[in-house]
Amino acid sequence: MFALFQGGCLAALFLTHLRGQENTINQMMILISAGSFAVSVAFMIWVYFQLDVRRTAHERSESRIREIFESNPNALILCDSRGRIQMVNRETEELFGFSREALVGEPIEILVPQDRRDHHKRHVEKFFEDPEKRNMGEGWDLGGRHASGEEFPVSVGLTPIMMPEGLCTLAAVIDISDRVEAEEEIKRSNRELEQFAYVASHDLKSPLRGVAQLVEWITEKLQGDEDEELKRYLELLGSRVDRMQVMLNSLLEYSRAGRREDRLEEVDANQLVQSISESLAPMNGWTVRIDRSLPVLITQQSALSQVFHNLIGNAIKHHDRDTGEIAVSALDNGAFCEFSVYDDGPGIRPEFHERIFGMFQTLRPRDEVEGSGMGLSLVKKLVEQQGGVIRIESDPAQARGTCFRFTWPREVECRRSA
Incomplete structure (x- = not known):
């Protein structure tokens, strides 16, 4: 016992x-x-x-x-399903200026500017209705409030986490003040560029028109004159004036590329390329093959049209023969379509593949080719503004021909041309 x-x-x-x-x-x-x-x-x-x-x-x-x-470089905030703060790290204290003791147990709105708190509460409610991971930059760019009352832009990523006390949310927050400032600087630069292009288009083109008019008058005065050398100089002067006007027009077009807010519409790439090729290709000796797999997209038609117009026009303009072949095709690349524009011309050496996308760049003397040298630069800008990329495949040492490949967003799931 x-x-x-x-x-x-x-x-x-x-x-x-x-x-x-x-x-x-x-x-x-x-x-x-x-x-x-x-x-x-x-x-x-x-x-x-x-x-x-x-x-x-x-x-x-x-x-x-x-x-x-604690060692995470981003501010981390753990909140319960009611939106109350359960845990924060050191970065949160430094970013918002509050101690963790002052934050734990408080509603997350304490870190949100006063005028945005109601809107933020609706965000939280909507998130818990469909608690899925949401990466930074996916529509969660908000405003943060420092303990001093200062407001600053933040980007927020959300991750739902199941804890013993129930479903919680882990928020990763970063200060995007530098990014916003950089974006504003780009906007200011674009406005300045557009203003410059406007000045170039109007103020510089006006004296050029005056020079062209003078050349025309002098030429008329020299009718019957046998000084052929003087006539040749006047013709050369006239061609230089025309080229300058083309360059100014191209500069204006480049500055405005992608800035027009054209409406989205259904664009049949097959019909678009067919129309462009008929307007550019000479009637005799040229063949433009268009793959019937070209898709139907929801996009801005003017931007896509400019890209194809420049690529097909370049293929014809820089061909070394009077006859040739151009082939346009497309591949399904998920959210994007990859278009290819091939020509059987002389090709472009690899060391020039980057240079040709520069402004006012031509690989032949300007007296031998028409244009401003802005076509491919404009193409690259338009493609990249759509989130796409463009590259060139060509090596004359291996074979004739050049192929430009670029990607363009579908925007929505789309059907293909029949």
Whole structure:
């Protein structure tokens, strides 16, 4: 009986370590009730050390998680389903100027500007209706509020996390003030460029028209004059004036590329390319093959038309023969279509592949080719504004021909031409 009493007392001492371990307690009490004091003590010692090992492992795991949480370079905020802050890291304290003691337990709106808090609450409610991971930049660019009252732009990424207390949200926040400032600077630069292009288009073209008119008058005055050298100089002067006007028009077109807010519409690329090729290709000796797989897109027709117009026009203009072949095709590339425009011309050496996309760049002397040298630069700008890329495949040392490949967004899932 005394042994049983001792076993019972030791059991009581260990109950606090076995809280929540119902099966273990039941097993221990069975042993005690059987009067096996030695086995009971040995079993309780074993359980104690097992719990200690588990507790140590849990503490280490929790410590490691907190280290990762604290060392993250972004501000991290853990909120419960009511939008109340449960945990923040050091970056959050530095970014918003609040101590973690002042934040934990408070609604997340404490970090949101006053005039945006109602809107933010609706954001939170909408998120918990459909709790899916949302990366930064996916429509969650908001405003942050510093403890001083200063407001600043932030980008927020959200990740739903299931915790013991229920569904929570881990928000990663970064200050995007530098990005916003850079974007504003780009906008200012674009406005200045457009203003410059306007000046170039009007103020510079006006004296050019005057020079062209003078050349025309002098030429008329020299009718019947046998000074052929003077006539040749006047023709050269006239051609230079015409080229300058073309360059000014191209500069204006480049500055405005992608800035027109044309409406989105259904564009059948097959019909578009067919129309462009008929307007550009000479009637005799030229073949333009159009793959029937060209897709139907939802896009701005004017931008896509400019791209094809310049690529097909370049293929014809820079061909070294009076006859030739151009082939236009497309590949399905997920959210984008990859278009190819191939010609069987002389080709472009690899060392010039980057240069040809520069402004006012031509590979032949300007007296030998018409144009401003802005065509491919304009193409590159339009493609990249759509989120696409353009590249060239050509090596005259291996074979004739040049192929321009560029990607263009579908915008929506679209059918193909029949």
